[in-house]
Amino acid sequence: MDALLPLSQLDELLATSDHLVIALPLTDQTRRILDKNRIAMLKRGAVVHNIARGGLLDEDALIERLRDGSLGGAALDVFEREPLPADSPFWELPNVLVTPHLAGHHAEVGALLFQQFKLNLARxxxxxxxxxxxxxxxxY
Incomplete structure (x- = not known):
């Protein structure tokens, strides 16, 4: 990672990043933060990774840029509609990796959550x- 920038610098980040990892909560302020205009700002060949919430980006605009080759690809763990419908174009795009909303899961997550529960119970x-x-x- 070269930089971690505030949202106020999002537009300049989009134009210069090879990879964009979306890790925001979905709020009224962040819904569709990556709209058609911002998706068009993405650097040619960039890869979009959404591990947060499907409502953060305009999926139709993303599909358009993936189809025309402007973007290098996408790794998507979340979608506006879940489960992802069988007829979604994301399934057919060769430059897209689809995962079933599991980016936040790992072997230690249960133990970490239990530790936080015990800490808060004591507090x-x-x-x-x-x-x-x-x-x-x-x-959030």
Whole structure:
């Protein structure tokens, strides 16, 4: 990784990146953040990796750029509609890797979640603030 930039620099990042890894929460502010215009900004030959939420990008615009060869490929773990319909063009594109919403799963995830639960239970019993609490007003 060469850089980790704030959203305010997204447009310049799109034009210069060989790989774009999407790892954002889906909120009102991020829905379709990669719309048709931003997908068109992607560097020729770039590869898009979406490990976050399907609603973050315009799938039709992505398909168009993958079909015309502007993009090198895509690795997609999430989609606007899940499970991904059998007639989705993503299944047929040779430059697309489709995975079944499992990017966040690994051998240690269960143990890590249990450790966080135990930590928060102890904090709760001690009257302390909990860690890793979802803020639904922010969308995550």
């Amino acid at each position: 709760f019993l001690d009257g302390k603030a909990l860690e890793c609490v979802a803020d639904f007003s922010r969308g």
